[in-house]
Amino acid sequence: MTGNMISVETSGASGQMGAYMATPDGEGAPGLVIIQEVFGVNDFIRATVEAYAAKSFVTAAPDIFWRLEPGVQLNPNKEEEFNRGIELMGQFDQPTGIDDIQATITTLRNHPACNGKVGVLGFCLGGRLAYMAALGTDADVAVSYYGVGIETMLDQAGNIKIPTLLHIAEDDGFVPPEAQAAIKDGLTADNFDVHIYPGVDHGFARFTGMHYDEAAANLANERSLALLNSAL
Template sequence: MSAKTESVQVADGTFDMQVWHPASGSGPGLLLIQEIWGVGPYIRAVAERLAGMGYVVGAPDLFWRLQPGWEGAHDEAGLQESMALASRFDRDLGTADLAAALDSLAALPEVTGGAGALGFCLGGTMGYLLAARARPATLVSYYGSGVPDMLDLLDSIECPVQFQFGGDDPYIPGEGVRRLAEAVAGRPGMELHVQEDGGHAFHNHVAPMFYRPEAAARAWRQTEEFLARTLPVA
């Protein structure tokens, strides 16, 4: 697979979006939305995995207005620094940036069959906001802490959605996930999975403090099956 950097133009500037191509050279697009650690080694590893599945993957730099190219260390100090940076992040501007990035990704000549989105942590929340605004082909949202408090947006989302949460997540109250599950129940194309043995960021293999291998493997199988149904690779 190959990788390159694209520039995405918005009203107040330009930001980078790293793009990975599958071995075939073309395929459906997937906008990969970063955690608070930025487009670092974990996001790049996920991008390579998705490209290996046949997708053209774009990972935009959400923090470009605050600290372009931010890559937080996956330790306690890096967590605190990344959380401080995320506390200054403007969700409205970020959603507009993602909409522009999705359009930019979908317009690439190598993207065929539509463009969806997949986000982790901060990216899980931002993907949800994006889906309510910009109509991606599909969405996978991993442990988006803001999602349970924005249930009113569900009616604005028209694409298939898979939500993934950990049952042992200290950052996202279980009651909020239960309310989301009730709101999602019966909505065509929407599904919610709780990995009871997963905490927050349980899929992040670069962060030993969070990674739960069994929960991560189970959730990823569900994600692969969901993407195969909702954004199939030809």
């Protein structure tokens, strides 16, 4: 199921943001915002959009780096492009990114094929932003894959009321054991579900990446789909 680029109207006078979107056949489908890693709306993110559209979600991935450099598509397996992604992350304004994610949520809610409910699902930087979106947007459900720095925002967890699922890689150098323990201990309310996947590294669900682990990715994806279907 192929997608296409659409234009999302953002808040304020900042203009139009691109988003890669794919829609299922028919109407009454839930919406899902896919939030990129630091590598832009690349082949992995576009394939993820198409996969969820094939599972009957109105799906879109906003180009959240558009204010810095529109149309970023980086290959994390190439050192120069990996480093460029890290550089862009350092320049990226996360609160403004949350505004852009909200604009994408609103666009999907208003789409004629959508039933009005919209979730967010993100990887790496996008996993962090999915947690922030659970706090700062009107999303109905949030899914985070190996989100970075979530342990620094646990004091706000009580403000999250929507179902929120976190997938954590046990061997993630960006989320060390003490951070994993803090997340596990800090997110114990009924609306949180935290899973730590043993023996896998950051990026284990990116099928184009060197740390891809098919078994862990399939299990995480099954859990994600089950929650999205129940919540949306």
